[in-house]
Amino acid sequence: MNWNFDVLPDFIFNGLSLGAIYGAVALALVLIFKATTLINFATGELAMLGAFLVYVLHMEQGIWLWLSMLIAMALSAGLGVLIERSLTRPFDPADHLPVVLITLGLFLIINAVAGDIWNYQVRILTNPFGKFPDWVPSVGGDRYVEVLGSRLKYQSIGIWVTLALALFLLGLILNRTKAGLAFRAVSSNTESARLVGVHTGRTLGFGWAIASAFGTLGAVLVAPQLGGVNPNMMATILIYALAGAALGGLDSLGGAVLGGILVGIIQAVFVTWGGVVVFGQLYMSILQLAAAFLVILIVLLFRPAGLFGTRRVERV
Amino acid sequence: MVDDVFDEVGLKVENLHASYGAVEVLRGLNFEVASKGVSVILGANGAGKTTTLRAICNMCTTSGSVVLGDEDITRTGTAEIVRKGVAHVPQGRGTFPELSTMDNLMIGAYTRKDNEIRDDIDRWFEIFPRLSERRDQLAGSLSGGEQQMLAVARALMCRPRLLLLDEPSLGLAPLIIEDLFERFTTLNKETGLTMLIVEQNANLALEMADYGYVIESGEISLSGSADQLKNDPAVQEAYLGA
Ligand SMILES: Nc1ncnc2c1ncn2[C@@H]1O[C@H](COP(=O)(O)OP(=O)(O)O)[C@@H](O)[C@H]1O
Ligand SMILES: [Mg+2]
Numbered sequence: 001m002n003w004n005f006d007v008l009p010d011f012i013f014n015g016l017s018l019g020a021i022y023g024a025v026a027l028a029l030v031l032i033f034k035a036t037t038l039i040n041f042a043t044g045e046l047a048m049l050g051a052f053l054v055y056v057l058h059m060e061q062g063i064w065l066w067l068s069m070l071i072a073m074a075l076s077a078g079l080g081v082l083i084e085r086s087l088t089r090p091f092d093p094a095d096h097l098p099v100v101l102i103t104l105g106l107f108l109i110i111n112a113v114a115g116d117i118w119n120y121q122v123r124i125l126t127n128p129f130g131k132f133p134d135w136v137p138s139v140g141g142d143r144y145v146e147v148l149g150s151r152l153k154y155q156s157i158g159i160w161v162t163l164a165l166a167l168f169l170l171g172l173i174l175n176r177t178k179a180g181l182a183f184r185a186v187s188s189n190t191e192s193a194r195l196v197g198v199h200t201g202r203t204l205g206f207g208w209a210i211a212s213a214f215g216t217l218g219a220v221l222v223a224p225q226l227g228g229v230n231p232n233m234m235a236t237i238l239i240y241a242l243a244g245a246a247l248g249g250l251d252s253l254g255g256a257v258l259g260g261i262l263v264g265i266i267q268a269v270f271v272t273w274g275g276v277v278v279f280g281q282l283y284m285s286i287l288q289l290a291a292a293f294l295v296i297l298i299v300l301l302f303r304p305a306g307l308f309g310t311r312r313v314e315r316v
Numbered sequence: 317m318v319d320d321v322f323d324e325v326g327l328k329v330e331n332l333h334a335s336y337g338a339v340e341v342l343r344g345l346n347f348e349v350a351s352k353g354v355s356v357i358l359g360a361n362g363a364g365k366t367t368t369l370r371a372i373c374n375m376c377t378t379s380g381s382v383v384l385g386d387e388d389i390t391r392t393g394t395a396e397i398v399r400k401g402v403a404h405v406p407q408g409r410g411t412f413p414e415l416s417t418m419d420n421l422m423i424g425a426y427t428r429k430d431n432e433i434r435d436d437i438d439r440w441f442e443i444f445p446r447l448s449e450r451r452d453q454l455a456g457s458l459s460g461g462e463q464q465m466l467a468v469a470r471a472l473m474c475r476p477r478l479l480l481l482d483e484p485s486l487g488l489a490p491l492i493i494e495d496l497f498e499r500f501t502t503l504n505k506e507t508g509l510t511m512l513i514v515e516q517n518a519n520l521a522l523e524m525a526d527y528g529y530v531i532e533s534g535e536i537s538l539s540g541s542a543d544q545l546k547n548d549p550a551v552q553e554a555y556l557g558a
Contacts, residue, residue: 181419181422184419188412188415189410189411189413192411192412195373196426198395198426
C-alpha cells in the first residue's frame with residue numbers, strides 16, 4: 001500500500017471546505033427538523049434555485065456578486081415562508097407523511113422547472129473567492145497559499161470565513177432576539193409555545209426563511225467546485241448533508257455543522273487512500289460513498305442520537 | 317342558560333362539548349369561575365379534566381361557549397387567548413426542557429411589551445430562590461418540584477387575570493405539594509388572581525378553593541362551595557378516601 005502522507009493536507013483542506021458546505025446544508029435541514037421533526041427533502045433544490053437566482057442577477061443582469069447573493073438569500077427566505085404558509089401549515093403537524101411527500105414533490109418540481117428554464121448543462125458562476133484581492137500580499141500563488149507544503153486555496157478560506165460569519169449571525173439571531181427565542185421555544189415544546197402566546201405557524205415560517213437563506217449561501221459557495229450551477233448540483237450534496245446531520249445529531253445545530261465537516265473529511269480521507277489504492281480509479285467515487293456511509297452507520301450504531309444530539313434530559 | 321352563581325364571573329363555560337376524532341370526551345359542561353376566586357374541578361383519571369382546560373384555550377375541537385369576563389373567546393386562537401389574559405400550566409408542567417430557566421421565564425413574557433420584564437423575573441427569583449440558583453441550567457435538568465415552580469412562574473410572567481392549573485400536584489412529594497399550594501393561596505390572596513385548578517388530590521384542592529365542581533365522564537355531576545363538597549358523602553367516598 002502506498003501511504004502517501006504528502007498529499008494528506010491537500011485532501012484535508014478540500015475535505016474541510018466541502019465539509020463546510022455539507023455543514024451549511026445540514027444546518028438548513030436541522031433548523032426545520034428541530035422545530036417540526038420533519039426532513040425537508042426540498043432543501044437542496046431550494047438552495048439550487050437560490051444559486052440560479054444569483055446566476056440570473058449576477059451573470060445575466062450584471063448586479064454585483066455579493067449584492068446578488070444577498071438578494072437571492074432574501075428571495076429564498078421569502079420562498080421558504082411561502083412554502084411553510086401555503087404547503088405545510090394546512091396539514092396536521094403530528095401527521096408527517098403528507099408534509100414529507102410535499103417536500104419530495106417540491107424536490108421534483110423545482111428540479112424539473114429549473115431544468116426547463118436553464119436546461120441541465122453546467123453554467124459558470126463567478127467564484128466569489130477566485131483570486132485573492134489585490135491588497136493581500138502574495139504568498140505562493142494568487143489563488144492559494146502554501147501550508148505544510150500543500151496548497152490551501154483562497155476559495156477554501158473564503159468558504160470558511162463566510163460560513164463562520166453566517167453561523168455567528170445565526171447564533172445572534174437565535175440567542176439574542178425575541179424571534180429567535182420563540183423559535184427555540186417552538187423547537188423545544190410546540191404546545192407550550194402556543195400557551196405563552198407564540199404564533200407557532202409564523203415562527204416556523206421564520207425557521208424556513210433562515211434555513212432557505214442558509215441553503216442558498218451553501219449552494220453559491222459550492223458552485224465553483226462543481227464548475228458552476230446546474231439543476232442537479234445539490235443532489236449528492238444533500239445526501240452527504242443528510243449524513244452529516246445524522247452523524248452530528250438531527251436535533252443539534254452545532255452538531256449538524258460539525259457532522260457535515262466530519263463527513264467532508266471522512267470522504268476526503270477515503271479519496272486519498274481507500275479508493276485509489278484498493279479498487280483503482282474507476283470505483284473510487286462509489287467506494288468513497290459507501291465507505292463514508294459505513295463509518296456513519298457504525299457511529300450511529302453506538303450513538304443513535306448522533307455525536308452531539310441532545311436526547312432530551314427530562315425528569316418528571 | 318345558567319344563572320350566575322357569583323357576583324362577578326371570571327370565566328363562564330356553557331354547554332361545552334369536546335371530542336378527539338369521533339370520541340366525544342366532554343358532553344355539555346356548564347360551570348363558572350368567580351372573579352378573583354379559586355375554583356377547583358375534581359375528577360378521576362380520564363374524566364375529562366385536562367380536556368376541559370384545553371377546550372377553554374381552544375386547543376381541541378369544541379362546541380359551546382367560553383366567556384372570559386364579558387368577552388366570548390370560544391373561537392379565539394390559543395395564542396390570542398393568552399393575550400387576553402389566560403395563563404395555562406398544562407399537565408406535566410410543559411416547560412421548555414432545552415431552554416435555560418432564564419429563557420423559560422423570558423418566553424413566558426413573550427406577549428408583553430412593557431419594560432418591567434426583568435423586574436418580574438427578579439421577583440420570581442426572590443420567591444423561588446431555587447430557580448435563581450439554576451437560572452442558567454436547562455429546564456429539563458431541574459427536579460420535578462423545581463419544574464413545577466418554573467412552570468407556574470413562567471405562566472405568571474404574562475401577567476394573567478386567569479390562571480389554569482392542570483394537576484399541579486402530580487408526581488411531587490407531599491411536602492413539596494403543600495409548599496406549592498401554600499404559594500397558590502398566597503398568590504390569590506395578595507394579587508386577587510383568578511384560578512381554576514384541576515386536581516385528583518381533592519384534600520388539598522378543596523382546602524384552598526372557594527368553590528368546586530366534580531366531573532364524571534365528561535359531565536359535571538356535582539357542584540358547590542368547597543365546604544359543601546368536603547362534607548358531601550359521595551365526594552368523601554370517591555375523592556377524599558373517607
Ligand atoms: N389526544 C387524545 N386523543 C384521544 N383521546 C384522548 C386524548 N386525550 C384524552 N383522550 C381521552 O379523553 C378522555 C379524557 O381525558 P382527559 O381530559 O385527559 O382526562 P383527565 O385529565 O381527567 O384524566 C380519556 O378517556 C382519554 O382517554
Ligand atoms: Mg389530566
